[in-house]
Amino acid sequence: MSDGMLDRQGSYESDSLRLFDVIGRSVATFDRARAGALAADLVWEPGAITSVAIAGMGGSGIAGDLVAGAWRERLRHPTAVLRDYYIPGWVGENTLVILSSYSGETEETLTIASQATERNAPCVAITSGGKLGTFYRDMGVPVIDLPPGLQPRAAILELLVPLVVVLGRLGVIAPPDAELDDARTVIAAAVGALAPMVPTDRNLAKQVALGLTDAVPVIWGAETTAAVAQRWKCQINENAELPAYWAVLPEADHNEICAYTGETPVGGLTQLVMLRDPHHHRQTERRFDLTRDLITPSVGGALELAADGATPLGRVLDLVMLGDYVSLYMAIARGVDPGPVDMIGRLKLRLAETGYGRQPGPA
16 A cells, blocks of 8 residues: 555545544534533432442443543542443442443443442433433433434543543542543644644654554553553454454563564564553553563564643543544555444344344444
8 A cells, every 4th residue: 555545535435434524523522522411410419429330331331441541540439340241249329330331222231220220329321322311311310411323432532521520520530620621632633633634744643554554453551541552452443444452561561571572473463552651650661661672573563652631631532532543544544444343233133133132233
């Protein structure tokens, strides 16, 4: 492929769901999501909450990981992200359960909703409709309504911003106004710098995408960027329809580092992407440097990307925006439509045929 491919307007005709337009409207989306969450009627006092469980899958669940990462050492109450059919034994009447399902029909999240309401846990739903937006609204669960018609992975701001606002309003985190303002600034800058009309020689996302398209991306993060690495991996899987993998330092230094010793069958195909935050723990910074130096001879290449932003949330979303653009450009470079996720739909059809499950739809 030529470097000029991503600068030709006709290259983007394969984007059937116009995901580039969706990401281009991120600032307006951010403002709408923030206003909607501030207007939601929450009936509990902050002092009533002693723990938090965030239930969600796929694009609806990663918002919880990103927020927990941005506030990891500043959370006032224990917080967990749930990605299966069961809630832990500690969830009870003082546990805030946030039910995050863009479609409102995610079976894992609905199963958790049933258990949480049975335990009289205070619940808040963030959804565009479905059973979560109807049945549970009728049960008295406050619902933050999202606009319909998006792929869940493209609705990251619709899902993440209300989560931040709710946690702030209920005292789980300190008032987040300054962090939200910084995040909005970062998002606006990313759209201006990474959009399709910005040529490849000045567009970091296009440059990174061209370097990863014919490779096996391995994304590493740490602390605030740990969940961002997972987001990159998932976006490459769904948008570019390519395998990608993620890991977290320092844990990767206790196991995965051993996979990059000498020559391996896939080593030359591996492109390591290290997502760094200037505010990482100093020992984490050393680990990034030393690990890179040790494994670089055994991989096809290593790329370091540093987060920009005045606050942890701003830095998280700076790298999220970059990764989302990268995955979309990888799809265009491959001639792949980044919108449909046919394999997920096929799996849901088979689950529905078993007699236990719901009709196929986005998570």
